[in-house]
Structures are given as C-alpha cells and as structure tokens.
Amino acid sequence: MTHRTRLAPSPTGALHLGNARTFLVNWALARHQGWQIVMRIEDLDGPRVKHDAAQQAIDLLRWLGIDWDEGPVYQMTDLEPYRMALRKLAERGLAYPCNCTRREIEAASRSAPHADEHELRYPGTCRPAEPRSIAAASIELEECGWRFRVPDGPHPFVDQFLGEQQINVQQTVGDFQIWxxxxxxxxxxxxxxxxxxxxxxxxxxxNDLVTSTPRQQLLANALDADYAPQFWHLPLVRGTDGKRLAKRHGDTRLVHYREQGVGAQRIIGLLAEWCGLGPRRTLTAEEFAAGFEIENLSQQDVLFHPTDERWLFGES
Structure with a gap:
C-alpha cells in the first residue's frame, strides 16, 4: 500500500517561516518514507482568501525545492462532495442549523473553557434536546449555518510525534460549525x-491543530468515511514574546525574504537548525531531507530571534 500525505496551504495570507518549516518537514518525511504527496489549496475561507496567494504559495514552495506528485487541486472547484456530507449528517440527526453570531456565543459563554485564543466554546443555544433527522430536500445551504452534534466524553487518540492525547471536544469547543x-x-x-x-x-x-484531530475523527465516524490517518503535530515557530509569528514580529514572509535577495538555501539552513540538523548553514531541500530525522526534532516551540533574521541576511 502506498501512503499519501498532503501539502495544504490556505490562500488567506502569505507563507512565513513557520509555515515553511512545517511544509519542509512534511515533505522530508514523505520522501524518506515513500509517501505520495498531494498539493491541495484550501481556498474555502471566502472573504479572507487573497488574490494570487495560492499561486504565490505554490511558487514559493517550488523555490524552496519542495515538490509533489499530484495537484494542485482546489477545494472551490467542486462543492458537491461537501454538500452531500452535510446532507448525510443532517438526515442522521447529527447536524442542526444555527445562525448564532460570535457576539451572541461570547455573551452566552463568558466563563466557558475554549480550545485556544481564537475559538469560543459553543454553549448549545440552538442544539435540539434530542437528535432530529432533517430531510435533505429541506436543507438551506446558502442561508444557514450548521453545527455538528458532539457527544460528551473524552476522545483518545495517538499522535505519532506527541504521543497519547485525550480531548473532550464537547467541553472544549462544544458543537462546532461545519457549514x-x-x-x-x-x-x-x-x-x-x-x-x-x-x-x-x-x-x-x-500543533495548533491538535484539537482539530478528534473533531475530524468524530466527523469521519459519523459519515462512515474511510478515514484513519496517522498524525504528526509539530511545534510552531513563535516570536520572542511566545506568540505565533505575526506582523508584530517583523516581516517573516517568504516572499519578503526572496524579494530582499535572501536565498532559499539560507532559509532552509535556518529551518534545519530549528529541526535538529546541527548548526545553521546553507542547505538545499535535498540535503535537508537527507539529514532530517524526526527523532531529533524537539517538541518545544521555536523562538524566532533578531539574530536569526540577521543571519538570513548574512549579517552574522
């Protein structure tokens, strides 16, 4: 059996050093293990999708030396498979309509736990007391949001990098949005x-997506989907303040470095040091893959320091 992975950039913003590190590790693992790689553009986030961001991501990954075996495929090309999935969940009483706004959810759940700083726990405002089958013909796909009915209780799974995990989806995010x-x-x-x-x-x-794993496994089970992947959730790259890379940490976009004359091998050399390949030095993607071992990758998030940027520009 040939295993398959995917590189899945979202064209809602430009790729930065943290994205590059995750994609590079994914690519190296795939080439080590003989996995096929699918390039998938996750372009469903409507208003946040930026013009030309998808093509820019493809060009930058190629510039780094990352390749793939299939694609790119774009989610927006065909929405019918997602519509079919929603209809199946609704008919099984596992999805229900909900038009609650973020402000309403926030007001109803001020003291509730949440999965991360961006996601509130849904308090169940529109949740039917009992599962209720909804005929596919009556589903309004364009005018209504839908949520998945989440069972209460811990959901265990094994992450290949982080080890055993156990998350109670109902207690962290509740019935999450699916449409x-x-x-x-x-x-x-x-x-x-x-x-x-x-x-x-x-x-x-x-690893910011580790809490998504049990949600996706619950959905797959509800859809009877042939879905039993292995997961590797990798550490993030953060600024010295401990927060995820953002504009406040300077311009860490790959396109910025390329426009300023920083070579791809310089970037890969910095990423390699962050991935346990020894002192930073210029490297090609192939050299990175040849030396990379997942066992040498720390589980701790990486901090991006000003000295790292100076090295990229050849100043130290």
Whole structure:
C-alpha cells in the first residue's frame, strides 16, 4: 500500500517561516518514507482568501525545492462532495442549523473553557434536546449555518510525534460549525471529506491543530468515511514574546525574504537548525531531507530571534 500525505496551504495570507518549516518537514518525511504527496489549496475561507496567494504559495514552495506528485487541486472547484456530507449528517440527526453570531456565543459563554485564543466554546443555544433527522430536500445551504452534534466524553487518540492525547471536544469547543451562513463548508468538514476521497492517510501539521484531530475523527465516524490517518503535530515557530509569528514580529514572509535577495538555501539552513540538523548553514531541500530525522526534532516551540533574521541576511 502506498501512503499519501498532503501539502495544504490556505490562500488567506502569505507563507512565513513557520509555515515553511512545517511544509519542509512534511515533505522530508514523505520522501524518506515513500509517501505520495498531494498539493491541495484550501481556498474555502471566502472573504479572507487573497488574490494570487495560492499561486504565490505554490511558487514559493517550488523555490524552496519542495515538490509533489499530484495537484494542485482546489477545494472551490467542486462543492458537491461537501454538500452531500452535510446532507448525510443532517438526515442522521447529527447536524442542526444555527445562525448564532460570535457576539451572541461570547455573551452566552463568558466563563466557558475554549480550545485556544481564537475559538469560543459553543454553549448549545440552538442544539435540539434530542437528535432530529432533517430531510435533505429541506436543507438551506446558502442561508444557514450548521453545527455538528458532539457527544460528551473524552476522545483518545495517538499522535505519532506527541504521543497519547485525550480531548473532550464537547467541553472544549462544544458543537462546532461545519457549514457557514455563506454557503460554504467549514475547515473541519472539508478536511475530512477531502482526506477521505483523496486517500490521505498521513497528516503532518502544526500543533495548533491538535484539537482539530478528534473533531475530524468524530466527523469521519459519523459519515462512515474511510478515514484513519496517522498524525504528526509539530511545534510552531513563535516570536520572542511566545506568540505565533505575526506582523508584530517583523516581516517573516517568504516572499519578503526572496524579494530582499535572501536565498532559499539560507532559509532552509535556518529551518534545519530549528529541526535538529546541527548548526545553521546553507542547505538545499535535498540535503535537508537527507539529514532530517524526526527523532531529533524537539517538541518545544521555536523562538524566532533578531539574530536569526540577521543571519538570513548574512549579517552574522
């Protein structure tokens, strides 16, 4: 059996050093293990999708020396598989309509726990007391949001990098959104549908998405999807303040470095040091893959220091 993974940039913003590190590790693991790689552009986040960002991401990954075996495929090309999944969940009483706004959810759940700083726990405002089957013909896909009915209780799974995990989805995020009022599937639903139909069984991504794993496994089970991937959730790159890379940490976009004359091998050399390949030095992607061992990758998030940027520009 040939295993398959995916590189899945979202064209909602430019790739930065943290994204590059995750993609490079994913690519190196795939080339080590003989996995096929699918390039998938996750372009469903409507208003946040930026013009030309998808093509820029493809060009930058190629510039780094990262390649793939299939694609790029774009989610927006065909929405029908996601519609079919929503209809199935609704007919089974596992999805229900909800048009609560973020402000309303925040007001109703001020003291509730949440998965991270960006996600509130849904308090169940629109949740039917009992599961209720909804006929597919009556589903409004363009005018209503939908949520997945999450069972209470711990959900255990094994991460290949982090080890055993156990998350209670109901207590962290509650019944999460699977369809938007704009008529598009959410990230959680789209990922499950796409991974199942594209045969993706090896998933490498940042540890900020570890709480998404049980949600996606619950959805897959509810859809009877052929979906049992192994997961590797990797540490993030953060600023010296401990927060995820953002504009406040300076311009860490790959396109910025390329425009300023920083070579791809210089960037890979810095990423290699962050990945346990020894002192920083210029490297090609192939040299990175030849020396990379997942066992040498620390589970601690990396801090991006001003000295790192100076090295990229050849100043130290």
């Amino acid at each position: 938007t009022k704009g008529g598009l599937p959410s990230y959680q639903l789209a990922v499950v549908v796409d991974d199942a139909r594209q045969g993706i069984d090896r998933i490498v991504r940042g």
